[in-house]
Amino acid sequence: MQHVKSHQIFPQSTKGTKPFGNTKFFQIISNHANLRFRFTFAPTLKKTNKLIMKKTTVVSLALLGTLTLQAQSQQVDLDPVTVTSSLNAIKSSRTGRNLVIIKGEQFAQLPVNSIDELLRYIPGVEVQARGPQGAQSDIVLRGGTFQQVLVVVDGLRLNDPNTGHFSSYIPIAPSEIERIEVLKGASSAIYGSDAVGGVIHIITKTFASRGERRQISGQIGVGEYGLVNGQAGGFYSNGKTSFGAGMISNNSNGQLQRGTRGYFHNNTVSVSAAQHINDNLQVGIRSSFDHRDFAAQNFYTTFASDTASETVSTFWNQASVNYQKNRGKLSANIGYKSVEDEYYFNPVSIPNNNKSKLFQAIAAYEHRIGENSYLTGGGQFQNRKIASNDRGNHTVKQAAGFLVLNQSIGEGFRFNPAIRVDWDERAGTELVPQMALSYRKGMVQLRGAAGKTIRHADFTERYNNYNKALVTRGSIGNPDLKAERSFSYELGADLYASNNLRVAATYFQRNHNDLIDFVTTPYSDMPRKTNIVPTGTYALARNVSEVTTRGFETDLVFQKALAPAQNLLLMAGLVWLDSQTDETRDMFYVRSHAKFMTNFNVRYAYKGFAVAANGIYKNRAPRKAAAINAEVTKEYFVLNLVAEAAVYRQQVRLFVQADNILNTRYSDLLGSVMPGTWVMGGVKVNWSK
Template sequence: MSLALLGVFSNSTAQEKEIELDPITITASLTPVSASKTGRNILIIKGDALQKLPVQSIDELLRYVPGVEVQSRGPMGAQGDITIRGGTFQQVLVILDGIRLNDPLTGHFNSYIPISPAEIDRIEILKGASSAIYGTEAVGGVVHIISKTFAAKKQSNGHKINAQLTAGDYGLFNTQAGISMHQENTTASVGVLTNNAKGQPLRGTKGYFNLTTISASIKQQLNENTSVAYRFGYDDRAFNAQNFYTTFLSDSATEAVVSRWHHFKLQYQKNKHRFSFDAGYKQADDVYRFRKAVSPNVNNSSLFQSLAIHDYTINDKSSITSGVQFISRKITSNDRGNHEVSNAGAFVVLNQKIGENLQLNPALRVDWNERSGWEIIPQLNASYRMESILFRGSLGRTTRDADFTERFNNYQRNPVPSGQRIGNPDLTSETSFSYEFGADYFITPSFKLSTTWFERFQDDLIDYVTTPYATMPRQVNLTPGGTYLLTSNINKVNTTGIETDVQYTHQFTDDHSLAGGLGFIWMRSRSSDTVPSLYVSNHARELINFNVIYRYKKLGFSVNGLYKNRRAQPIASPFVPISKDYFLLSTRVDLFLLKNKLAVFVQVDNIFNKRYSDLLGSVMPQRWVMGGVKVNL
């Protein structure tokens, strides 16, 4: 269990409890429990991290989490693919306050999270197989964003206000702001995040982006046992998408994605019983234009889901959690057509303590998908505490069905030129078996070392494979003699890795703090196919993430960095080198003018001016200088 980014220290008083190295988590078992009792590798990120680290968006923050890889196409939230443990970007499940966000159209939109940073209490990252609880897509892991309002418990009346303004090179102007309040039985919050820039020069254009997220939520305690909550989110992203999806010189693409999010939650708790019911609805409108002379792809998707969970505490050593879930996905598209698919699942999880040191967490899910039928998904997690060392292990099965882009991309375009991605409606669902074992060594109350070995054995993994026209299963709208990227089931892919992370955090005095985290992961994937696929071959083989935050009196200093090494990408742009390896470093210096309430800062991203590309030919920004002011009241 790594918590390297929990190293974001508190700016309050030395009397506050130091950051725990074994916090309470809900993601691994849906029941509040110490992370050391889950048998899993879990990371916790505090919600105020975006105001303390040199990052401007949630996906940028995740880039520096040990064991998490973000393959970025654009800066500051324009687009980033989240991958964990060498999986593809569709194999990570993103959830907000307990229910899923993964877009029905494409996993490229999964990092478009409809909540402002001001509303985030914490982010829990669960690495490894998690389908027994969460169902499809929880293959490499789960990213769970938990809001302040939905997580709120009894607290004193009052309100908090925070704001941050940032300006810099290339017309950059960013805003973060939020207000939260608690009065008697009511908790509410609202926040906004905007990132805007004319952008660094690209090939014949500029990499502009205008990204806005607005969110609001309210929770009402009806009586001692019952509460209701509601959340609304609006997310609007318009950006230059040159070479986000192709390697063509003629690509001058732009894209705009607007999504709306509604979430209702009912909770009831009395004696040994706890019940919750969630209903969520997401709409997303996507307009992608390859260049001005070409008519745009217009895609509209919707996601409806309901989730009911019951938790029963048997005694002080045993509890059982059960739940049922229903999900409906739809799209209407001038490129992919109109489609709908539903699935449902039921699951049960047992939390059992044996003796004083052993914890077992078996889980079982029965899942039904309208396209692929029934699946049985088991999981077993275990942990054993021996003084300052915690041993943990897990094994389980996962499954994932293809999204609508993987099945139907470019099905209604005519003609489709060589080099494009083509969907495949005949795809079967992926399945995999994963296991892991590791240990956490609590060296001191402020210093922890973690290491984990993991393996994943995948059947029918879905990815894009280079395929000549002659062997394409459908040729009606293709160019004879061309070569395409066909979505295919790869027979077998085995991924092996080891991850190690170190965390240190210490509050010396009221205004003297040091915190930091370092993570290293080594991974190798072996495919049964002789032709390398796009995303499997692109994940990092070695990845190092680190961060350091130091505060002394009125001066604060923070630094983020990462080193990535991978195989050369099989599909490379002729005009932008695909970086086999690269090192990035960003830094930020804060000057506190009014203790913990008012500060000015200077930030430099990519301080060594590295030119690199994560995917295809999409160029990432080089050195970017910015500065600003932040207020906390």
């Protein structure tokens, strides 16, 4: 009997856990000046009850509001330039969209250990984590499935052809990140498939460099459960030549789980360079390697026999050319991604081995028609491949052409129509339109957007368990899946109460046709019975006829220099969601998103001292799995804290950090229990010029 990995109701293929070995991935980092030592232990705390969780959430948000009201006005840019919403650089308030932008430097200032943990506390972003410190997380925006968020790195899509579970494996070291732009809502007219709930755009220092700049940073740490953590990075730019490189390594034996230890060895190395050939021409290249080896017990199933482990290796390469002269700007980007995934369900099983490849190219030409008008057009091509002992060997080609207009009328009104013709070798041709409007008068901005979105099925949804000789239970792919289609619209308002404070509120609705989800299906209704049995229990990938998701979100971003040597940063968000479907059979991903969620980051610095906190509260549909004594509780609250003090100027700082300080026992997805309290301490160094 064989099982195959796909989702969390049924088992998939199989892999025994690996013994922990001493990691020597970054021994050379010990010679660098920038080090961070982390000592980790897990003291026992009494579990906080639901009432305290709620009160803590309220108190936290009230405190943040009080800090905001006490601040004095000062010039801080909360309306930064963005390239995500319309491909050309414009102020975020002119896009007609709700965007949240976080600087890369905040990774080192907040209590987070990996990029997916940083995303978890960005307002409005729901990260459904299966394991700590980059093991695996699903990214959700506005109640979509995890496949409906597109992750982009410097203009190129990162989403893997095999499965959306790999979208959080971002092959960039944190030290290389200039900023992260989160665009919420429909974006398929510009980006194509997967940009349904929104877009996460990682923009790096090398590809966005302007002027002279030098920076070196690093950290290393050890702790309980064989913890060995490290980060290092450097960036150099003289205005013409830019070079960046970095690494991050998170390693541990792991805490004891039901059937194994939750070990992880997650390592990323990236290097990039850019050159201004002359005043008009710039070229850039990047290469990176990401390797993650982790315990995956009950990541995808709820069976007691699941003691899984998984290894995912990613090579990422990209190149860009930009030429600008007079009123025109031409850009071309190519990328190649190769991923090998090996998954064992338990020590006696045959592993799934999946090798996926993605080649992509995109070219765009931006022309300034007038002072208030920009027109951008371009084309995109993708070649997606997989070679798998479970899913078989397949290739799909995709191509598209798009046109985007940015037009201003008068002082405050702007509209941004876009249209895309998208062709998929299996799904055919789609016409995808979109429109965004905005009007700003003084401190208030009104905005609205509407558009069609599409998503093509990945190889797991089409072919999961197809290449096995016999499958007695599990998730089954469906080659005949149609493309998802939906229409989304939103209305919102932004208040720029001062130069330091922005508050956004948005109502949105998305009406789906043919949404793809795994649905419990009896043997008699299975379209293919070649390798299944009448007594089996199966979930079939199906097009659900109709799903409507509506919601309301608020974002608050505040940044302020309160007085000499005092600074306050605050980001907070709240999301309410409701999804309705006419499907009566049990589904999984559609109903897994939070119904209510609030998350926040706050950091206060005074001279050489700083304290920061982030937290998240979720209310969602509860689930239970008696076989493994697991549950998704109706609600949970997690709070993380870090305090640091400078010991040499501002370059060397000691810190103490506590993750999950309330020792909340929780799971984002059924069976994947997240760690309890972790207390850490160490030293970090940063130098810049």
